[in-house]
Every structure is written in C-alpha cells, then in structure tokens.
Amino acid sequence: MQKAMKRYAPLFIMPTFAAFLIGFIIPFFQGIYLSFCQFTTVGNAKFNGITNYVKAFSDSFFSHAFVFTVAFALVSIISINVAAFSLALLLTKGLKGTNIFRTVFFMPNLIGGIVLGYIWQILINCVLSITEKPLLALNTSAGYWGLIVLMCWQQIGYMMIIYIAGLQNVSEDIIEAAKIDGAANWRVLWNVKLPMVMPSITICVFLTLTNSFKLFDQNLALTGGEPNHATEMLALNIYQTFYARAGAQWKGIGQAKAVIFCIIVILISVIQLRSTRSKEVQQ
C-alpha cells in the first residue's frame, strides 16, 4: 500500500505543504534568523548578534508585560475552569432548560475578540463612570479585572462543553458502585468523577493556558495597553514594538521578543501537558 501511495505523494502532500511552507515554515525560520539582525524589511537585514536579545531583556515594558500576562493567566485559568466545571456538573443533572442554558453559555465564544473587547469596554466604562472611578484608559486595575471578566465570559462556555462531554462519558455503573459503598456526593465527585474526567481537565487547562498567554485581540480592543503600557500583555507588547515605534532597531528587538515569547509558550505547554497527563487514569 505504501508503494502505491508514494507515487501519488506530490498530489496528496503538495498543496498543503506548499501553503504550509509559505504560511509557516519560511516565516518561522526567517523569524528566528531575523531576531539576530537589525532590519526594517526582510531585504535589508544586517547581522548584529545577540544585541536584540540584550535590549529585549532590558526593556522594562517587556518584563512588565510578562508579569502582567502571568498574573492574568493564573487567575483566568483557575476561574474559567472552576466555573466551567461547576456549570457542567449542573447541566448534567437533568435540570429543566438544560439545553437553553448550554446554548446561552456557549454563545459568546462565537463572537470575535475585537467585537467582544468593544462590547465590554462600553459596559465597563459605564459602570466606572457611574461609580465615579477613572475610566479604563486611566485605570490599571479595572483593565486587569476587565480582561479577566471578558475572558471568562468568552471561554467558560467552550470549556463547559468539553467538561460536559467528559462527564457524560463517566459510566453510571462506577458512580452507582461508589454510592453503594457508601460514598457521599462530594466523595463521588472528588474521588470518582474528577479522576475520570482528567483528560478533559488536561485539554481545558491547556486551551485556557495557551489562549490566555497568546491573548491579543481582546487586549487591543478593551484597553489597548493603556494607561501607559500598564495593561499590555506579551503579544500586544511585541506588536507595539514592531509597528508603533520609530527607529531602525525596534523591528529586530520585536522579533527577538517574539522568539522569547514563542519559547515561553512552547515550554509551558509541554510542562503542563506532561504534568496533567500523568494524573490521568487508564480506562
């Protein structure tokens, strides 16, 4: 079979591979190379060693963006997953109107980050002005919590769907057996259901983790990094370094930051997958 297929390799692989080359492979490796250069376009790159990395690490806005992103990711991962799991538990109890609730909670997920950002900007600014506090453009803590509320609003429904699918796969027999053995409801939840849905937890934590680290659209639309870069996350910081700064050195620094960002995201994804995968039970 392999032989028969190999003759057709160009036909099967080429279209996707050619596009993949243009859309990912070339830009990716070129990006790594350019992070060691000074450039304003791809054509005029001049090698300058690790200067860009040194400058990226000494950029205080960048390190602040890193801290802000981590603080944002931690709180949003926990709150999204706890809320989504609780909702999934409620919606697998056979309550009236389960379908309607599920439909409503999932809906914000389909609306794009830019639109969501503006919707919440209008709402949060209104609340802030009624309570006579500074608006989002001047208010760091409101920007931080606003991003978290927005992220929860968007992602809880999606994770809830994954948890519901996981909970529905837990067989009734096991739960029944635990109950006959005299386990209380919370024990069934903690010692039976939770270990059984560990694969769903792995996926959801992975998705929320990468989503919050890579967050860009929502950040751009809701706060735009205001006030004075205080609510800027890593992705937005890199974008601003590339496109909002004048001077020949900034594109190289931006690219170096992007490489650092990329390594961080890959590292935490691998660590996270390893650590939760090991807690999964074989079924």
Next chain:
Amino acid sequence: MKKTKKRTDRVWVIILTVLSLSYVYPIFMILINSLKKGSAITTSGAFTFPASDSFAGLENYVDAVMSKGFLKSLGYSTVITLTSMAAILIFCPMCAWFITRVENRLTKLLYVLFVLSMVVPFQMVMFTLSQTADWLKLNTPWNIWIIYLGFGAGLAVFMFCGFMKSIPLEIEEASLIDGCNPIQTFFQVVVPMLKPTMVSVGILEAMWLWNDYLLPTLVLDIKKYKTIPMLIQYFRGSYGKVEMGPMMACIMLTVIPIIIVYLLGQKHIIKGVAAGAVKG
C-alpha cells in the same frame, strides 16, 4: 428526600436563569445603544433606554451600511472564510491521509512541524509572514486563502490524523486490491468516513477565520480591503471622534448573523467542538 431534591433543583434553575440573562445582557445593551441618536450616547448612560427624543430608529444602521462600508466588509469576510475553509477541508485530509499511511522520517518530521505550528504564537511569524505575502502578491481577499491554508493546516492535519489512526487499514487495502488507485480510494472510501471530523474541523476553523483580526490587518491593504473585525477596529483607530452610533450598529450587524447561524446549527456546532476537543 425526593422533595428536597426537587426544591434544590428549582433553586438551581432560578440561579442559572439569572446567570443566563446576565450573560446575554452585554449584547442587549449594545442593541439598546445602537438605537440611540449620536448625541444621546454617553459613557455613563449606556444602561438607560432611549427616550422618545433620543430614539434614532435604524438611523445608525443605515449609516453603517450606506457610508461606513459594512456590506463590503461583510462580502470580504465571507469570501475569505469560505475560500479558506474549502481549501482546508479539501487539501488537509489528503495530506493527513498520506502522513498517517506512509510512515517515514519525512512524514514524521512534517507531522511534528504541523503540531508545532499550532502552539507557536502568531507574533512569532507576523512580520516575516506579511512580508512573504506581499512579495508573493498574496494580499487580496481572493488569494489570502493560500496563507490561511498554510497557517490553519496545523489544527486540521492534527485532527484528521487523530481520526485516521483509528480507522482500520484493511478497508483501504481492500479497495486498492480491488483495483482502485489511491485517488479513488481516498475520495470514495476515506472521505465518506471522515465526514463527522470534517464538520468539527470546519466549525473550528470557521470560528477562527471569521473572527481573525491580526492576520488580515497585516496582509491585506487596509485602505482597499477591510474585513469585519478590521472595520470595527478602524472606528477607533481612525483619528478624530469615534462615531459610537454606527460602530454599535456594526457590532450588532456582526453579532446577529453569528447568532442566527449558531441557533440554526447549534447541535452540530456544540457536538463538533466537543468532538474536536476529545481528539485534541
């Protein structure tokens, strides 16, 4: 015991109802404000209903459609989403089939690269990608699908590979022995089995394509072509006073079709998302 369970259930239903209403509220608020006259839209008044003298009817909507270029953006977004989705759903299964069935170093390396492309943040490639796209003239809504095929291939190939590993090899071998060439085998034997996965992949990719903001902003010429997310961002990006009325009308015009499509295809969408996640 039964009675108390019923009562707690009722309490839960009430709590969930309140929660759902608050979930829908932000969109409802935009709807209310999009019906107000420009002068009546204030930061602190977003929660109030329009009074008879500040009610604008559909004025903002007419403005959004007639002079803010909403229809054009809708057209571009539709073209980009449909062409990219078609390309992904035609080419990626072919590639994934080859990768799972022909195992050698090259296909393994390719698979690793596809998975890598899912994790790598867009900022890593955004500058070089936009330059490559410019250089190859892939910067119109009619051929940007080539870039989307390349950048969206990771998720699609990954999901198709995951599914194909689970289907038995014997079926395909039987059809090859019966005299089908690989092309016939693929389209007549493999594709029919792939349909549920194709629905999942199609939905996940469509959600991304329709809402994507940064890639089209960097690749397309913003003066000529604006997709819907670009149009909405442009309201604030352009200097001067932000026209809140037409902007909110645009938001509503963006959200309403999404909600309609969602309500119509709800079952498939939710199933597709759940299935996609389990395989991930």
